[in-house]
Amino acid sequence: MAINAQYLGMALDVNDLDTENLTYFRHCAAHQFHLQQCTACNLLRYPPTTGCPWCASPEARWVPVEGRGSVHSYTEVHHAIQPAFRGRTPYMVLLVDLDTQKGKPTPDEAIRVVGNLTTADGVLAPPEMVRKVGIGTRVRMVFADAGPGLAIPHWTIDEGGQQPAKPWRYPQE
Numbered sequence: 001m002a003i004n005a006q007y008l009g010m011a012l013d014v015n016d017l018d019t020e021n022l023t024y025f026r027h028c029a030a031h032q033f034h035l036q037q038c039t040a041c042n043l044l045r046y047p048p049t050t051g052c053p054w055c056a057s058p059e060a061r062w063v064p065v066e067g068r069g070s071v072h073s074y075t076e077v078h079h080a081i082q083p084a085f086r087g088r089t090p091y092m093v094l095l096v097d098l099d100t101q102k103g104k105p106t107p108d109e110a111i112r113v114v115g116n117l118t119t120a121d122g123v124l125a126p127p128e129m130v131r132k133v134g135i136g137t138r139v140r141m142v143f144a145d146a147g148p149g150l151a152i153p154h155w156t157i158d159e160g161g162q163q164p165a166k167p168w169r170y171p172q173e
């Protein structure tokens with residue numbers, strides 16, 4: 001069944017044919033993080049898709065994965081393109097290396113999952129929190145409910161994690 005929901009007043013639709021994303025977001029709606037695991041080579045992949053990027057097999061199973069990792073890179077948005085974000089700048093978009101499968105199948109690889117930086121309850125992070133986060137910050141996944149059948153996976157600072165003394169940030173003016 002298709003998903004028709006809203007996030008910050010913007011329509012978010014996943015249609016009937018997009019079975020991979022429907023399954024992915026069905027798990028997110030239950031506040032669970034699941035990824036496809038290839039049944040031929042056993043590697044996980046993200047984002048959800050029809051074939052394995054490593055061995056091209058179309059066969060996969062859904063498995064629970066720990067939503068925890070380190071910031072690989074980030075962007076801090078000061079000029080919102082989407083009108084819904086205009087009153088919410090600066091906000092932060094994170095690219096996170098999951099702990100699971102880091103360094104496989106080559107030392108430079110990781111499953112890198114995109115999400116906004118939010119508070120622990122899934123609200124876009126305030127500026128003082130944005131300023132604390134940089135490359136290396138330990139984060140955990142949280143889910144923001146976006147209507148029936150949909151929750152958006154985001155990232156928040158992992159309060160119990162071993163944080164770097166000074167996460168790397170772009171030089172500020």
Ligand SMILES: [Zn+2]
Nearest residue numbers: 038041052055
């Ligand atoms: Zn594979």
